[in-house]
Amino acid sequence: MKRLAERIEARTPAHRDRAIDGLRALALLAVPTGHWLLGGFTLSDDGAIHNASPLSAFGGLAPASWILQMLGIFFLVGGYASVLSFRRHEGPVRDWLKGRLARLGRPVLGVTAVWAALLPLLHYGFGVPGDTLRTASTLVVQPLWFVGVYTVVTALTPYCVRAARRLGVWAAAPLLGSVAVVDLLRYGPYADAVPSWLSVLNILPGWLFAYQLGVSWGEGRVTRRHAWGLLIGGAALFAALLVWFGYPASMVGVPGEARTNSHPPSLLVLALAATQSGAAILLRDRLGKLLRRPALWAPVVVVNLSAMTILCWHQTAMLAAAIPASYAGEITGLVGAPDSVGWILARLAWMPLFAGLLVLIGRYARGFESPWTGTGTARRALAGVLAAGFAVFALGLA
Template sequence: MSLAHSVRAIDARTPAHRDRAIDGLRALALLAVPTGHWLLGGFTLTADGAIHNASPLSALGGLAPVSWVLQMLGIFFLVGGFASALSYARHDGPARDWLKGRLARLGRPVLGVTAVWAALLPLLHHGFGVPYGTLRTASTLVVQPLWFVGVYTVITALTPYCVRAARRLGVWAAAPLIGTVAVVDALRYGPYADAVPGWLSVVNILPGWMFAYQIGVAWAGGRVTRRHAWGLLLGGAALFAALLLVFGYPASMVGVPGEARTNSHPPSLLVLALAAAQSGAAVLLRERLGRLLRRPALWAPVVVINLSAMTILCWHQTAMLAAAIPASSAGEITGLLGAPDTVGWVLARLAWMPVFAGLLVLFGRYTRHFESPWANTGTALRATAGMLAAGFAVFALG
């Protein structure tokens, strides 16, 4: 079957009621995750040949605006709330059955990637002599995107409550969430920050990432108008500028090694300001994007990306490591291994990214089966996978 025929077939099989704009936004947010990790994450080599995490943002602060564009988790949670609300409304049966199905779809790929890495670690170390420091770095990178799945799982479980809140308050149901983050930020960064316990920042995790999700739930219920969207866009952009220029928030949306403050772990008010602006823009552009994706050549990649969502999230770091670990025996390689502190490194990394993408596609051919129901998987095999995954988690987070 030719590529052109496949593209037309995908378009023909798409139901007429499918909201192509929502799928397009999800695909865009999905692609931003590996793009951001591959571009803004680098490796340095130590004398023993071990690789360690580094970031071009440490030396090239001017790249910070790139992180504003690539930080699209606000869009991901927005469309996640939209899709979950519609799915929950269509479900005929107990809420726990709906939730069980949603959580299984999230959990299987996570269990798969962590179990595979648990089996790989001793093989790489004892069979191929990969330094222990490299294994620690690899484990950290593999786990890095999985925190998102955990948070998303918790928020998904709260969907029935989000739906009720949206019915009562509409888009304003998200206001207490951004208010909570604002209060916590004022306490931990204000004049009495020294008296505030460090654990307080953890309070921001749930309301911080739930903010855009709640807007998405309200959007699905028809409670977000164009007027609301303009308010989110302009208000979010104004707040974003004020936090940067007046209140001294870090410019980067991702963590920078050596920096005392970070915006993303846990989310600061700057993350929510960006999410608000992104959400407003998404609502305003929905119809235009939907018309654009009526073109089969644009729609087909969106379908493929959405069908591989968890594979992309779980395996994109492995794709980068698959290039870096074997190459580490050869020493520094510009754009792959070596201090990411020059514009030349950035250009070289851009040249390496198609290699990472190719490896991700290759891995995806085999690992995408983790996304399917494990109907034919025996209890013993599932238990083994669970134990391997737990062991990997202990090693990665220890």
């Protein structure tokens, strides 16, 4: 490990912004950690597993979701990195966008195509119940919505750059205001007269908010004074929304709850993103110095090189443990109602197994992140058809 760290250190360019990579790695690892800790399974009489959450029984765990919900950091860093890449690019903007979007699309196409092939094999070959496969499909798709949203905001990068150059950090303010207006309509005194589809209007501005902050940061338009404003203002807004406006405390959906913060993002999500963004900007220099140590820098590089693999396959790793275990009946922390302290402790003990399975899967799945230069047109078309078929099944259309 020491030799590996030394080789990575030797190959790292002197101009590499280690703090940005460190923040990205932190946000990436928060995704599987959150899903593994706050997601569980119940076992029905027919042996099928169904989604459940310890948050249903332990509302006091909601603050954990404030820490584990780090998509604000991910979008912030994504905006910052996109500006640097956009600035270095020579040639038409469409070529830059094509390259960025291909890096996002290949791993998604890979995981959905593989699962499309696995579904009939698991059902007809190994007798896995249909409800288990629907549960699995839902979990596999769950993190992929993020890739779709990130694809859209990435395509808007040229416009975000123009806004940042003209308005600086304030370019994100209209996005915050837009979400606030929609939330007022959804939850205000006239909420009964508002159509349910109105919440969809929050999806783009809700996630573009932190990305725009990152673009402004990359353009050098965010100062430490601005960062303190984001940190303090975001925290104050977050507290006010919880205490006086009745927003749900959990940043992730809780089964049985009528309201959710993240799907689509509510104003509370933006308040948390502002708080996290301010803290990240203020801590950038310290984090950069800390990551000068090869032993700390090496895992950051490994995580960043496997970013899409982690995002796309971490639910598969948990399912690889849970589905076989379901044949043995209820196993605390793995398959069984997440409604006890014992379950929480057991789930913590299962986490290394999930991580190990993800590493094993990643050895083979990481190839989807590389350009498919050796893949013919027919194979690409087959992968597309399989992915589309899986999407139809996962979304409950079949």
